[in-house]
Amino acid sequence: MNTPEIPEIVVRRLPLYARTLSWLVEENVQTVSSQELGANLGMSPAQIRKDLSYFGEFGKQGTGYDVKYLLSQLRQILGVEREWLVALVGVGDLGHAIARYGGFGKRGFKIAALFDNDPRKIGQQVGELEILGMEALPMVVKGLRLRLGIVAVPAAKAQEVTDYLVECGIRGILNYAPINLHVPKGVRVRYIDPVVLLQSMTYHLKSG
Amino acid sequence: MNTPEIPEIVVRRLPLYARTLSWLVEENVQTVSSQELGANLGMSPAQIRKDLSYFGEFGKQGTGYDVKYLLSQLRQILGVEREWLVALVGVGDLGHAIARYGGFGKRGFKIAALFDNDPRKIGQQVGELEILGMEALPMVVKGLRLRLGIVAVPAAKAQEVTDYLVECGIRGILNYAPINLHVPKGVRVRYIDPVVLLQSMTYHLKSG
Numbered sequence: 001m002n003t004p005e006i007p008e009i010v011v012r013r014l015p016l017y018a019r020t021l022s023w024l025v026e027e028n029v030q031t032v033s034s035q036e037l038g039a040n041l042g043m044s045p046a047q048i049r050k051d052l053s054y055f056g057e058f059g060k061q062g063t064g065y066d067v068k069y070l071l072s073q074l075r076q077i078l079g080v081e082r083e084w085l086v087a088l089v090g091v092g093d094l095g096h097a098i099a100r101y102g103g104f105g106k107r108g109f110k111i112a113a114l115f116d117n118d119p120r121k122i123g124q125q126v127g128e129l130e131i132l133g134m135e136a137l138p139m140v141v142k143g144l145r146l147r148l149g150i151v152a153v154p155a156a157k158a159q160e161v162t163d164y165l166v167e168c169g170i171r172g173i174l175n176y177a178p179i180n181l182h183v184p185k186g187v188r189v190r191y192i193d194p195v196v197l198l199q200s201m202t203y204h205l206k207s208g
Numbered sequence: 209m210n211t212p213e214i215p216e217i218v219v220r221r222l223p224l225y226a227r228t229l230s231w232l233v234e235e236n237v238q239t240v241s242s243q244e245l246g247a248n249l250g251m252s253p254a255q256i257r258k259d260l261s262y263f264g265e266f267g268k269q270g271t272g273y274d275v276k277y278l279l280s281q282l283r284q285i286l287g288v289e290r291e292w293l294v295a296l297v298g299v300g301d302l303g304h305a306i307a308r309y310g311g312f313g314k315r316g317f318k319i320a321a322l323f324d325n326d327p328r329k330i331g332q333q334v335g336e337l338e339i340l341g342m343e344a345l346p347m348v349v350k351g352l353r354l355r356l357g358i359v360a361v362p363a364a365k366a367q368e369v370t371d372y373l374v375e376c377g378i379r380g381i382l383n384y385a386p387i388n389l390h391v392p393k394g395v396r397v398r399y400i401d402p403v404v405l406l407q408s409m410t411y412h413l414k415s416g
Contacts, residue, residue, distance in 0.1 A: 015407035019386055023363070041388055078407045079414025086406070097305030098402070103386055107403040108410070147413050148406060155231070172409035174402055178227055178311055180249055188412060190405035194306070194382055195315040197398035198294070198356060199223035199286045201380035202316070204396060205355050206287025 010051045014078055016041060017048070021071035022107070033064035080108030087146050087170065089161050090153035091116045091124075091131050094176055098152055099126045111150070113140045134164070141168040148172045155179040162189075218259045222286055224249060225256070229279035230315070241272035288316030295354050295378065297369050298361035299324045299332075299339050302384055306360055307334045319358070321348045342372070349376040356380045363387040370397075 020040050024032055034045035041048070052058050052070075055077055059065040075081045088099055088111050099111050114131045116122060122133045132140065140146070149170040153161050158177035165173060166187050173189045175181055178196075181189050228248050232240055242253035249256070260266050260278075263285055267273040283289045296307055296319050307319050322339045324330060330341045340348065348354070357378040361369050366385035373381060374395050381397045383389055386404075389397050 011411050012408050014411065015401075015404040016388070018407065019401070019404060020388060023387060042390075077411065079410040080407055084406070084410055093305055093308050097301055100301050101402070103401075103403055107386075107407070109403060109406055148409065150402075172406070172413055174405055174409075178315075179231060180224070180228060188409045190409060192400055192402060192405065193223075193227070193311075194309070194358075194400060195311055195317060196223040196227060197382055197400065198292070198317055198380070199226065199288055199315070200220050201356065201382075201396045201398060202287040202292055203219050203222065203285065205380055 006054050010054060013043075013051055014074055017051075018071060018074040018078060018080075019107075021067055021074065024067045025071060029067055031064045032067050032070075034059070036064070075108070078108075082108070084109050084148055085112035085144050085146055086110065086148045086150055087113045087115065087137070087141060087165070088150045088152060089115045089134075089137075089165065090151065090157075090176075091121055091126060092152065095152040096126060098150060098176070099129065109148075112144055112146065115140075137164065138168045141165075141170060146170060148174070151175045151177055151181075153177060214262050218262060221251075221259055222282055225259075226279060226282040226286060226288075227315075229275055229282065232275045233279060237275055239272045240275050240278075242267070244272070283316070286316075290316070292317050292356055293320035293352050293354055294318065294356045294358055295321045295323065295345070295349060295373070296358045296360060297323045297342075297345075297373065298359065298365075298384075299329055299334060300360065303360040304334060306358060306384070307337065317356075320352055320354065323348075345372065346376045349373075349378060354378060356382070359383045359385055359389075361385060 020037060034048045037048050038045040058070050058073060086109055088095055091114050099114060104110060114126055114129050115134055115137055116131050117134050121131050124131045147170060149165040151158050151161055151173055155177045158179050159181060162173060162181045166183055171187050175189055176192050178193050183189055228245060242256045245256050246253040266278050266281060294317055296303055299322050307322060312318060322334055322337050323342055323345055324339050325342050329339050332339045355378060357373040359366050359369055359381055363385045366387050367389060370381060370389045370391060374391055379395050383397055384400050386401050391397055
């Protein structure tokens with residue numbers, strides 16, 4: 001199913017479909033039309049049908065999609081029908097909040113190891129995890145077969161930490177530091193920067 | 209300068225340029241070419257020149273852009289040469305972390321008021337702010353002339369909180385709840401959902 005010609009923009013939308021479907025499951029909704037999905041997501045029904053058609057035939061004309069079935073298919077396509085363990089580097093205020101974030105577990109992810117370079121933090125407990133020193137990273141990544149890492153260190157340290165994660169075998173990085181990261185081919189980075197998002201709104205609000 | 213025909217995708221990129229330029233200022237870099245900016249951001253120099261050309265002539269051919277000047281112009285275009293006060297609703301673990309996040313101040317934003325509906329939290333102090341009850345929202349939004357709000361409540365409450373924020377006069381919402389929000393025309397929403405980003409990577413990693 002993972003044919004290479006799927007546009008990246010489509011891949012980026014699949015998690016939004018999955019998120020909406022999870023929501024519908026919780027609300028005990030059993031079938032959903034592309035119109036309803038589109039209304040929920042602010043997208044056209046045609047766009048949704050086209051996106052999903054890359055991966056097969058999921059709906060019946062006239063009756064819409066079976067919510068649970070489509071969700072399970074999407075979770076398989078996204079690779080989250082199993083749990084992914086994630087390394088978190090940088091356990092300051094932000095790292096603590098990420099480590100405690102309740103939204104990962106239900107959706108396929110678990111923070112499995114915490115790392116920091118501050119000797120005062122190493123050995124401390126956060127939830128059920130102990131903060132480890134950076135020198136433990138290669139062994140843990142190998143031992144737990146980690147492929148995903150979260151970077152929650154200051155901007156000035158983020159590239160260095162990223163290089164180290166990649167060297168240890170991490171192939172996907174979620175970066176909270178407000179800086180652009182450089183990674184070799186085959187490694188992916190996604191960014192979380194609330195200020196960038198706020199600024200894209202003030203542009204529109206500034207004259208109002 | 210705020211001509212309506214600027215594509216939204218360009219507006220979304222401006223904060224990334226500003227972020228990179230801030231970084232260059234800290235590194236004492238005085239001029240930067242579109243090639244260098246492009247290399248940093250993983251974009252083509254032509255794209256950067258085209259994006260910036262919507263707003264005027266910022267660079268001299270051959271010498272590149274004056275970093276401080278371009279940054280100050282971008283901050284003006286983005287409307288963040290002044291400080292924006294922001295209301296934060298939902299002061300759980302995540303809300304606490306957002307309230308304490310150090311990255312807002314330098315880049316144009318200040319969390320100015322905290323709200324929660326939990327009587328045990330109302331009256332508590334977080335940094336220099338006291339958590340207020342939801343009934344105080346209209347008065348505070350009006351009094352401080354707030355236009356921006358951050359939603360950090362559980363998914364099941366996010367739409368209701370959003371409706372209330374909009375009713376009170378908020379026009380830009382940064383939503384941390386893992387749910388799609390519906391807002392009237394003229395109100396903007398941006399989303400932060402780490403799981404959506406992680407899932408867009410596992411898609412690529414799942415067979416590896």
